[in-house]
Amino acid sequence: MALFPKDAEVIFIEEDVWVPVVRLEGRLCIFPGIPSLFQRMLTSLTPFLPLPPKNERPLRIQIFTPRPESNIAPYLASLQDRLQKRVQVGSYPVIGKGVFVSLIGSDPCGKREDGTPLFLADIAREVEEETGGRVVSDEEIAEKKGINNQTGKSKI
Numbered sequence: 001m002a003l004f005p006k007d008a009e010v011i012f013i014e015e016d017v018w019v020p021v022v023r024l025e026g027r028l029c030i031f032p033g034i035p036s037l038f039q040r041m042l043t044s045l046t047p048f049l050p051l052p053p054k055n056e057r058p059l060r061i062q063i064f065t066p067r068p069e070s071n072i073a074p075y076l077a078s079l080q081d082r083l084q085k086r087v088q089v090g091s092y093p094v095i096g097k098g099v100f101v102s103l104i105g106s107d108p109c110g111k112r113e114d115g116t117p118l119f120l121a122d123i124a125r126e127v128e129e130e131t132g133g134r135v136v137s138d139e140e141i142a143e144k145k146g147i148n149n150q151t152g153k154s155k156i
């Protein structure tokens with residue numbers, strides 16, 4: 001049994017799921033604490049979320065490099081300065097393995113000096129060259145971070 005705030009929206013996302021998602025002010029969703037149920041509900045909730053169309057959402061490309069973050073930080077800082085706010089550049093070290101470099105932006109994300117469009121994939125290629133890394137898939141990311149794809153839990 002649970003009590004919900006007065007103005008809460010109670011959403012039963014599937015007929016065979018007995019527990020609802022509670023949404024406040026159309027934005028904040030409250031889920032049950034059971035991991036497998038949470039994952040299923042999260043996936044099924046997508047049609048209820050006010051998401052922009054796919055062509056308006058930012059893209060993310062991740063590059064993994066075995067180099068230490070201290071070696072690539074000066075390059076990443078200059079890259080962020082050069083791209084200004086058009087692309088977000090982040091670095092996420094994994095102890096003893098290397099660093100994930102994250103690029104988040106839209107396509108095209110700007111123009112080259114010659115006026116032609118600049119795409120996020122072009123920037124990713126440059127990052128690969130400058131860091132000695134390579135673009136990685138979501139599965140590779142989970143593997144390198146030690147995350148079990150079935151449960152979403154870290155192996156660490």
